[in-house]
Amino acid sequence: xxxxxxxxxxxxTEMGQEVTLRCKPISGHDYLFWYRQTMMRGLELLIYFNNxxxxxxxxxxxxxxxxxxxxxxxxxxxxxxxxxRDSAVYFCASSRGLADTQYFGPGTRLTVL
Amino acid sequence: xxxxxxxxxxxxxxxxxxxVLNCSFTDSAIYNLQWFRQDPGKGLTSLLLIQSSQRExxxxxxxxxxxxxxxxxxxxxxxxxxxxxxxxxxxVRPDGQNFVFGPGTRLSVLP
Numbered sequence: 055x056x057x058x059x060x061x062x063x064x065x066x067t068e069m070g071q072e073v074t075l076r077c078k079p080i081s082g083h084d085y086l087f088w089y090r091q092t093m094m095r096g097l098e099l100l101i102y103f104n105n106x107x108x109x110x111x112x113x114x115x116x117x118x119x120x121x122x123x124x125x126x127x128x129x130x131x132x133x134x135x136x137x138x139r140d141s142a143v144y145f146c147a148s149s150r151g152l153a154d155t156q157y158f159g160p161g162t163r164l165t166v167l
Numbered sequence: 168x169x170x171x172x173x174x175x176x177x178x179x180x181x182x183x184x185x186x187v188l189n190c191s192f193t194d195s196a197i198y199n200l201q202w203f204r205q206d207p208g209k210g211l212t213s214l215l216l217i218q219s220s221q222r223e224x225x226x227x228x229x230x231x232x233x234x235x236x237x238x239x240x241x242x243x244x245x246x247x248x249x250x251x252x253x254x255x256x257x258x259v260r261p262d263g264q265n266f267v268f269g270p271g272t273r274l275s276v277l278p
Binding site: 058087096097098099102110145147152153154155156157158159160161 | 269
């Protein structure tokens with residue numbers, strides 16, 4: 055398996071623009087997680103899905119953030135409108151079960167100017 | 168609320184040394200604990216997963232221990248190599264919740 059795939063790897067945008075991050079989990083994994091990593095706050099869970107259904111979105115910072123998982127092999131994290139404080143590395147991870155090892159993608163480095 | 172701390176924040180050692188990284192958590196009611204490695208500009212790689220009923224896990228030169236009652240875990244790296252240089256993160260999964268990550272320990276192994 056190719057592992058968790060994320061795109062784009064880097065994104066630079068201007069404040070106010072819409073940003074869409076994409077993730078393909080490992081085939082057969084029922085759980086998908088979106089994380090954000092910054093120097094100040096470390097690694098934070100934003101939302102996770104089980105069998106394509108959002109289970110816990112309490113980490114989503116505000117209404118500007120939304121996530122979808124239309125099928126078992128694809129998920130998106132959208133920020134609209136983006137702000138400079140959204141600049142971070144966004145990771146997607148997947149696992150077979152909630153208690154199992156999580157496998158992380160390479161991340162998307164987002165810079166909002 | 169579960170909080171995870173890691174000491175030291177950074178560590179530099181000569182090649183060949185054995186070393187210990189520490190992780191502390193405030194709530195002992197955890198489901199499991201996982202150690203990750205993160206290389207610069209890369210994602211996280213899982214190293215060891217310890218279930219709450221276990222005391223330790225071993226993989227090659229790595230050994231992780233868990234003491235739930237004291238809220239501590241250690242990652243022991245034997246015979247360190249320059250390739251071990253990375254940031255090591257500890258993540259705790261409280262019962263019924265998702266992982267809470269520590270800030271990490273940045274390790275440099277000097278040749």
